[in-house]
Amino acid sequence: MLEVKDLTARYGRAQILNGVSLRVGGNEVVALLGRNGAGKTTTMKCVMGLVLQKAGEITYDGVSILGKPSHEICRLGIGYVPEERRIFGDLTVEENLEVGDRPARADAPEWSREHLFELFPNLAERRRNLGKQLSGGEQQMLTIARTLMGNPKVVLLDEPSEGIAPVIVEQMARVIKELKAEGLSVLLSEQNLHFARAVADRACIIEKGTLRYEGGFADLDAHPEISQQYLAV
Amino acid sequence: MGFYVAQLLTGLANASSLFLIACGLSIIFGVTRIVNFAHGSFYMVGAYLAYSIVALFPGSILGFWGGVIAAALIVGLLGLVVEMTILRRIYRAPELFQLVATFGVVLIIQDMAQAIWGAEDKLGPRAPGLSSAVRIMGEPIPEYDLALILIGPAVLAGIWLLFHRTRWGVLVRAATQDREMVGALGVNQAWLFSATFVLGAALAGLGGAIQIPRESVNLQMDLSVIGDAFVVVVIGGMGSVSGAFVAAVLISVLNAFAVLVYPQISIVLPFVVMAVVLIVRPYGLFGKEGSGHGAPTEPEQPLRLMSSRATLVLMALVFALAASPLVASDFASILLVDLMVATLFAVSLHFMMGLGGMVSFGHAAYFGVGAYGAAMAVSYLGLPMIPAMIVGPLAAAVAALFFGWFCVRLSGVYLAMLTLAAAQILWGVTFQSQEYTGGDDGIVGIWPASWATSDQAYFYVAFALCIGGIWFLRRVAHSPFGYGLRGVRDSDVRAEAIGMDVKFHQWMGFALAGTMAGLAGVVFAFSKGSVFPDVLGIGQSVDGLVMVLLGGIHALAGPILGAGVFVLIEDWVSRLDYWRFIFGMIILGVVLLAPDGVAGGVDRLMRALGLRREGQT
Ligand SMILES: Nc1ncnc2c1ncn2[C@@H]1O[C@H](COP(=O)(O)OP(=O)(O)O)[C@@H](O)[C@H]1O
Ligand SMILES: [Mg+2]
Numbered sequence: 001m002l003e004v005k006d007l008t009a010r011y012g013r014a015q016i017l018n019g020v021s022l023r024v025g026g027n028e029v030v031a032l033l034g035r036n037g038a039g040k041t042t043t044m045k046c047v048m049g050l051v052l053q054k055a056g057e058i059t060y061d062g063v064s065i066l067g068k069p070s071h072e073i074c075r076l077g078i079g080y081v082p083e084e085r086r087i088f089g090d091l092t093v094e095e096n097l098e099v100g101d102r103p104a105r106a107d108a109p110e111w112s113r114e115h116l117f118e119l120f121p122n123l124a125e126r127r128r129n130l131g132k133q134l135s136g137g138e139q140q141m142l143t144i145a146r147t148l149m150g151n152p153k154v155v156l157l158d159e160p161s162e163g164i165a166p167v168i169v170e171q172m173a174r175v176i177k178e179l180k181a182e183g184l185s186v187l188l189s190e191q192n193l194h195f196a197r198a199v200a201d202r203a204c205i206i207e208k209g210t211l212r213y214e215g216g217f218a219d220l221d222a223h224p225e226i227s228q229q230y231l232a233v
Numbered sequence: 234m235g236f237y238v239a240q241l242l243t244g245l246a247n248a249s250s251l252f253l254i255a256c257g258l259s260i261i262f263g264v265t266r267i268v269n270f271a272h273g274s275f276y277m278v279g280a281y282l283a284y285s286i287v288a289l290f291p292g293s294i295l296g297f298w299g300g301v302i303a304a305a306l307i308v309g310l311l312g313l314v315v316e317m318t319i320l321r322r323i324y325r326a327p328e329l330f331q332l333v334a335t336f337g338v339v340l341i342i343q344d345m346a347q348a349i350w351g352a353e354d355k356l357g358p359r360a361p362g363l364s365s366a367v368r369i370m371g372e373p374i375p376e377y378d379l380a381l382i383l384i385g386p387a388v389l390a391g392i393w394l395l396f397h398r399t400r401w402g403v404l405v406r407a408a409t410q411d412r413e414m415v416g417a418l419g420v421n422q423a424w425l426f427s428a429t430f431v432l433g434a435a436l437a438g439l440g441g442a443i444q445i446p447r448e449s450v451n452l453q454m455d456l457s458v459i460g461d462a463f464v465v466v467v468i469g470g471m472g473s474v475s476g477a478f479v480a481a482v483l484i485s486v487l488n489a490f491a492v493l494v495y496p497q498i499s500i501v502l503p504f505v506v507m508a509v510v511l512i513v514r515p516y517g518l519f520g521k522e523g524s525g526h527g528a529p530t531e532p533e534q535p536l537r538l539m540s541s542r543a544t545l546v547l548m549a550l551v552f553a554l555a556a557s558p559l560v561a562s563d564f565a566s567i568l569l570v571d572l573m574v575a576t577l578f579a580v581s582l583h584f585m586m587g588l589g590g591m592v593s594f595g596h597a598a599y600f601g602v603g604a605y606g607a608a609m610a611v612s613y614l615g616l617p618m619i620p621a622m623i624v625g626p627l628a629a630a631v632a633a634l635f636f637g638w639f640c641v642r643l644s645g646v647y648l649a650m651l652t653l654a655a656a657q658i659l660w661g662v663t664f665q666s667q668e669y670t671g672g673d674d675g676i677v678g679i680w681p682a683s684w685a686t687s688d689q690a691y692f693y694v695a696f697a698l699c700i701g702g703i704w705f706l707r708r709v710a711h712s713p714f715g716y717g718l719r720g721v722r723d724s725d726v727r728a729e730a731i732g733m734d735v736k737f738h739q740w741m742g743f744a745l746a747g748t749m750a751g752l753a754g755v756v757f758a759f760s761k762g763s764v765f766p767d768v769l770g771i772g773q774s775v776d777g778l779v780m781v782l783l784g785g786i787h788a789l790a791g792p793i794l795g796a797g798v799f800v801l802i803e804d805w806v807s808r809l810d811y812w813r814f815i816f817g818m819i820i821l822g823v824v825l826l827a828p829d830g831v832a833g834g835v836d837r838l839m840r841a842l843g844l845r846r847e848g849q850t
Contacts, residue, residue, distance in 0.1 A: 074419035086414045088407045099407045100418045
């Protein structure tokens with residue numbers, strides 16, 4: 001589905017990615033693990049067309065998307081849930097969903113507002129509140145719901161468990177499983193190995209802009225020195 | 234009592250048109266982050282079009298209002314053309330480029346309007362059915378004023394509905410907050426931007442069209458309204474429609490009463506109010522932190538210092554310049570003095586922008602204060618040339634210290650607007666203080682000392698001062714202070730973290746740039762023998778910006794090259810008919826084709842020809 005090959009990226013003079021390659025298959029949840037500053041967010045932004053200085057190959061269903069504007073990438077079926085959530089604070093919850101709304105597509109499940117409000121009951125209660133009035137956990141739900149309004153086939157989920165209460169982290173895990181059950185693919189960026197193990201099929205580990213490991217969690221657990229070296233803080 | 238009510242109603246009627254133009258400007262800025270200088274041109278074209286269309290249906294109510302609306306729609310189309318041909322290409326360019334490009338559009342539209350409608354003022358008809366006055370508390374109030382008072386809130390309500398009840402409006406509001414995210418959610422920003430620009434332009438056109446029964450239509454409307462419109466947008470908060478409404482009412486009503494006390498205050502008042510509001514609320518009444526920053530631009534390049542070879546070339550040029558009076562005609566000597574004045578002015582502006590990261594829309598203020606300082610020292614204090622040449626830069630230094638203290642408290646577009654306000658205040662004061670400054674007639678008879686009257690002798694005076702000033706600024710750029718300033722530009726957070734007093738650094742940089750602009754002004758005054766208020770005007774400030782842009786902002790040599798190219802082009806073009814049109818086209822050509830300036834263009838050309846290795850500068 002989504003394939004990244006030898007991706008390099010820079011911000012100004014700083015080289016951030018030095019040749020990252022990874023694959024997300026159909027209906028697969030892949031965890032992109034790495035410490036803070038490893039390059040997880042940058043990788044996702046490159047896929048989404050939000051980083052200008054990049055080179056390498058990024059293909060979706062065999063078609064190159066490198067250099068396409070981000071709205072076209074979104075329209076192909078790639079949904080992006082940013083780490084900083086980027087809720088429209090001056091818009092109500094419903095209006096936030098409206099911005100994400102896209103027509104249904106044949107190859108992906110369609111999400112209605114009602115369906116999303118079932119998945120995120122807290123949002124249903126606050127549908128007329130402004131984005132900036134929501135708690136951190138509610139904003140995290142809203143940013144996911146907003147992206148799902150675009151009926152994506154692949155979701156790039158950037159650190160959904162960061163900075164929210166443990167109860168909500170559990171809810172996030174349920175949501176990711178639900179996405180997989182609906183037939184979506186997910187690229188999940190994480191620092192937390194336990195959370196990733198609970199929801200993902202495979203793991204990629206990135207460190208200083210370079211991919212260090214790709215494989216199953218069983219292998220990773222059999223070689224604790226790998227996660228020790230690249231993930232422990 | 235009735236008199237005051239009448240005054241209030243006049244103020245409210247004035248507010249409507251101002252609101253229409255300002256809210257268009259604010260909506261455009263909110264979404265596209267472009268400070269659109271050409272917005273005043275849309276207003277002017279709206280007025281001309283309404284004048285022509287309404288004249289086809291004399292005395293018809295439907296004809297009048299239909300004509301007003303048709304004018305607004307046509308201006309909307311004009312906006313679409315401008316957006317798609319020009320602005321679309323420069324959304325990621327630094328603010329300076331956008332500003333200068335839209336100023337190019339101003340010049341082009343001015344000459345096109347003159348070609349179509351001629352240079353004479355046009356008097357529009359009264360609005361049919363609203364041409365008499367009603368008595369309110371004994372005072373006659375024009376019926377048309379009452380109609381205007383209703384139009385403002387009606388448009389505000391319409392925009393509110395559009396923004397809250399349609400998907401398009403929701404997208405516009407979302408994009409005002411985070412347009413990149415809107416794009417990542419699948420919205421084609423290009424069309425959103427175009428549509429926003431059309432709406433904003435049409436509102437400006439409407440603002441101009443409804444003015445025709447009240448004011449004559451003329452070719453100066455564009456720049457005279459744009460200053461006030463900027464002020465209203467900044468006071469209201471960039472991107473806020475309701476802010477624009479409140480600010481338009483505030484300014485217009487204050488003005489309606491202030492003129493009773495002090496009739497000349499109109500020109501200055503809006504800028505004073507803006508300065509006060511910005512000092513109390515740095516993002517305007519309804520603005521948010523960060524609302525005054527332009528688009529995220531492509532990564533800032535480090536400032537290129539000169540290679541030793543470029544320095545040698547420059548030295549050779551300076552020596553050639555020094556020797557030029559031996560061979561050049563008097564006329565060429567005069568042109569060379571203009572060139573040196575322009576270069577010092579551009580270098581001082583570049584010092585502030587390229588090094589200090591502070592974009593100034595009003596650098597002419599300090600050029601003008603320097604010129605007037607010297608001129609007034611001669612004509613009132615009777616000082617000879619040399620002491621007067623010291624008074625000028627000192628006066629500019631004082632002005633720059635004063636206004637700079639306020640300006641460095643802001644950043645981005647707000648800072649730029651406050652510099653514009655400062656320049657407009659000084660211009661207004663100069664224009665109106667007839668007894669001291671001669672007002673519109675300026676000050677004449679400012680000639681060099683007797684030993685320096687020949688063109689050759691004055692050339693050397695100018696040479697010493699301008700080249701000295703440029704040399705001094707370059708030395709400062711390479712000094713620890715200069716490095717500090719660049720550190721502040723690149724990351725004020727980091728600079729603060731290592732214990733630098735960021736504001737103080739910027740303030741001193743601002744003052745130094747102002748002083749050197751003042752020196753350029755002094756040399757200018759003695760070379761022309763006179764000064765007029767337009768040395769402080771928007772035109773002079775924009776000239777400086779164009780020079781910096783022409784040369785390319787990322788090279789220290791940029792402004793030197795830019796000023797040279799500018800003076801030569803101006804000298805050639807200003808003799809032609811429709812020079813504004815030609816000049817505007819040149820500006821657009823540079824912005825679109827060589828966005829890194831002439832220096833960058835030459836650089837790229839040489840690379841393409843294989844004369845220079847990649848990475849070498
Ligand atoms: N806009 C930016 N400009 C410059 N450097 C950046 C920018 N964004 C991120 N970086 C740098 O890129 C590196 C990778 O960051 P990021 O991709 O956000 O890592 P992660 O998401 O894994 O924490 C970090 O060193 C960070 O400082
Ligand atoms: Mg990250």
